Amino acid sequence: xxxxxxxxxxxxxxxxxxxxxxxxxxxxxxxxxxxxxxxxxxxxxxxxxxxxxxxxxxxxxxxxxxxxxxxxxxxxxxxxxxxxxxxxxxxxxxxxxxxxxxxxxxxxxxxxxxxxxxxxxxxxxxxxxxxxxxxxxxxxxxxxxxxxxxxxxxxxxxxxxxxxxxxxxxxxxxxxxxxxxxxxxxxxxxxxxxxxxxxxxxxxx
Amino acid sequence: xxxxxxxxxxxxxxxxxxxxxxxxxxxxxxxxxxxxxxxxxxxxxxxxxxxxxxxxxxxxxxxxxxxxxxxxxxxxxxxxxxxxxxxxxxxxxxxxxxxxxxxxxxxxxxxxxxxxxxxxxxxxxxxxxxxxxxxxxxxxxxxxxxxxxxxxxxxxxxxxxxxxxxxxxxxxxxxxxxxxxxxxxxxxxxxxxxxxxxxxxxxxx
Amino acid sequence: xxxxxxxxxxxxxxxxxxxxxxxxxxxxxxxxxxxxxxxxxxxxxxxxxxxxxxxxxxxxxxxxxxxxxxxxxxxxxxxxxxxxxxxxxxxxxxxxxxxxxxxxxxxxxxxxxxxxxxxxxxxxxxxxxxxxxxxxxxxxxxxxxxxxxxxxxxxxxxxxxxxxxxxxxxxxxxxxxxxxxxxxxxxxxxxxxxxxx
Numbered sequence: 221x222x223x224x225x226x227x228x229x230x231x232x233x234x235x236x237x238x239x240x241x242x243x244x245x246x247x248x249x250x251x252x253x254x255x256x257x258x259x260x261x262x263x264x265x266x267x268x269x270x271x272x273x274x275x276x277x278x279x280x281x282x283x284x285x286x287x288x289x290x291x292x293x294x295x296x297x298x299x300x301x302x303x304x305x306x307x308x309x310x311x312x313x314x315x316x317x318x319x320x321x322x323x324x325x326x327x328x329x330x331x332x333x334x335x336x337x338x339x340x341x342x343x344x345x346x347x348x349x350x351x352x353x354x355x356x357x358x359x360x361x362x363x364x365x366x367x368x369x370x371x372x373x374x375x376x377x378x379x380x381x382x383x384x385x386x387x388x389x390x391x392x393x394x395x396x397x398x399x400x401x402x403x404x405x406x407x408x409x410x411x412x413x414x415x416x417x418x419x420x421x422x423x424x425x
Numbered sequence: 426x427x428x429x430x431x432x433x434x435x436x437x438x439x440x441x442x443x444x445x446x447x448x449x450x451x452x453x454x455x456x457x458x459x460x461x462x463x464x465x466x467x468x469x470x471x472x473x474x475x476x477x478x479x480x481x482x483x484x485x486x487x488x489x490x491x492x493x494x495x496x497x498x499x500x501x502x503x504x505x506x507x508x509x510x511x512x513x514x515x516x517x518x519x520x521x522x523x524x525x526x527x528x529x530x531x532x533x534x535x536x537x538x539x540x541x542x543x544x545x546x547x548x549x550x551x552x553x554x555x556x557x558x559x560x561x562x563x564x565x566x567x568x569x570x571x572x573x574x575x576x577x578x579x580x581x582x583x584x585x586x587x588x589x590x591x592x593x594x595x596x597x598x599x600x601x602x603x604x605x606x607x608x609x610x611x612x613x614x615x616x617x618x619x620x621x622x623x624x625x626x627x628x629x630x
Numbered sequence: 631x632x633x634x635x636x637x638x639x640x641x642x643x644x645x646x647x648x649x650x651x652x653x654x655x656x657x658x659x660x661x662x663x664x665x666x667x668x669x670x671x672x673x674x675x676x677x678x679x680x681x682x683x684x685x686x687x688x689x690x691x692x693x694x695x696x697x698x699x700x701x702x703x704x705x706x707x708x709x710x711x712x713x714x715x716x717x718x719x720x721x722x723x724x725x726x727x728x729x730x731x732x733x734x735x736x737x738x739x740x741x742x743x744x745x746x747x748x749x750x751x752x753x754x755x756x757x758x759x760x761x762x763x764x765x766x767x768x769x770x771x772x773x774x775x776x777x778x779x780x781x782x783x784x785x786x787x788x789x790x791x792x793x794x795x796x797x798x799x800x801x802x803x804x805x806x807x808x809x810x811x812x813x814x815x816x817x818x819x820x821x822x823x824x825x826x827x
Contacts, residue, residue, distance in 0.1 A: 248747040296441075302707055410797070410804045536759070
């Protein structure tokens with residue numbers, strides 16, 4: 221039972237039910253910083269931290285939370301962890317914190333955190349919930365990192381701030397701007413979904 | 426009946442209240458612990474910015490920075506006690522090395538704060554540093570990159586811009602492709618700084 | 631304080647050039663989920679405009695007159711979220727009592743709004759950008775209108791699109807994102823129109 225659940229956590233969050241391409245959830249807050257890989261990584265680490273711990277906390281309190289104010293309590297818990305992330309970044313990584321600006325605060329409204337708290341943590345023990353939170357954060361992060369990789373490469377000709385493409389490369393400014401993220405994410409979803417459909421078609425025959 | 430009322434109305438409110446109290450206390454504790462570090466980071470950042478704008482060498486060690494600031498930098502205040510500009514003396518303290526003014530201007534997303542340093546004769550720029558900005562990461566945010574900041578050393582007002590990668594004469598600087606607004610904001614800040622510093626520091630010489 | 635930015639410039643910029651959905655990706659979740667029909671999109675759009683305008687004003691007041699004087703700025707996320715949630719709850723209760731038809735058309739969208747990132751986003755941005763009270767209110771109003779405009783336009787396109795053949799892998803979220811990308815491109819065309827300086 222336990223191992224089955226753990227397996228489910230990994231396959232659900234990393235595989236075909238990954239929240240980003242199955243339901244396009246939670247991209248709001250983080251998509252905006254995917255034009256530079258470094259910022260994306262910091263955002264993702266912050267997000268994993270918050271999802272993990274808020275799932276854990278919600279799960280610990282799941283028997284006491286009155287259902288009427290469930291959402292408000294969850295939001296409060298999430299907000300507190302986000303504040304902690306924000307303060308820690310300000311104190312120990314001031315440059316990154318300055319770059320991310322208000323986006324750290326927007327982790328609060330990331331639907332995935334709330335979604336995991338609602339769907340998983342409210343009905344599962346703390347240990348599993350923590351794992352589920354962390355893994356769903358990871359599943360989300362790898363999609364965003366792929367997007368950030370291509371946006372930075374094509375948009376600025378660099379990876380992690382180092383120029384990798386020569387002077388012959390003309391930067392696609394559109395990749396760094398807003399529409400680029402929409403197109404990149406759409407293409408990514410297309411490729412993943414397309415291959416999933418093919419796989420299923422093959423199984424049916 | 427009254428038990429029911431308590432369970433449905435009073436308990437949720439009490440619960441919310443207690444939870445809010447707990448989380449606010451936790452975040453407050455963390456904030457208090459890191460408060461000094463954050464303050465210290467900010468003042469260190471201002472000091473580094475002043476030295477950078479003055480074209481002075483910035484030592485790695487924080488104590489060394491303090492020493493230089495104490496020895497070579499003089500803060501000039503107006504009648505009301507607000508800081509107007511900083512005078513940075515040459516290493517042997519014989520003459521003025523640079524006048525540094527802290528200037529704010531409207532960027533695309535928010536206020537851009539800069540330290541702008543002029544030479545002793547207020548003829549050309551010693552250097553500029555971006556202290557704070559909220560421009561789009563990867564686009565306008567590139568005003569914080571060192572190639573952008575370094576190009577200003579020795580430039581003379583009035584400042585105008587040329588396209589990124591184009592050769593620039595002594596009044597011109599390279600703008601950032603795709604970030605016209607942020608580049609214009611920098612141009613405005615530099616031009617008003619140069620007018621202001623001539624007005625306030627010019628006669629004190 | 632950002633000098634020289636007038637509130638009507640902020641208002642129009644929030645609708646067109648700096649559309650919170652198309653340039654900051656805020657409020658994507660409900661945007662993708664609810665944009666299937668024009669009618670529901672209009673309803674949600676209206677609710678968002680209203681809540682955004684009022685909460686940005688409320689949050690500004692709370693920030694300026696409670697958080698800053700008490701040196702509690704670091705608690706702003708919690709306070710903002712609580713104000714937004716409380717306001718939405720309050721409106722829901724009032725609408726439920728006052729008008730059944732309004733409740734039927736707007737009420738169902740209100741719970742969705744608390745978790746709409748755009749609402750919190752507006753409050754956070756206005757603080758970071760040092761807006762004055764009036765500017766904040768018009769920024770909230772403008773962002774709401776801009777968001778509503780985008781979702782209604784998207785719903786219109788998606789309704790037409792039910793008849794077109796979309797590659798299987800792209801159907802649903804994929805094509806919606808591509809349309810959003812093209813819309814963002816189109817909105818970038820406005821960018822020369824308004825100068826915020």
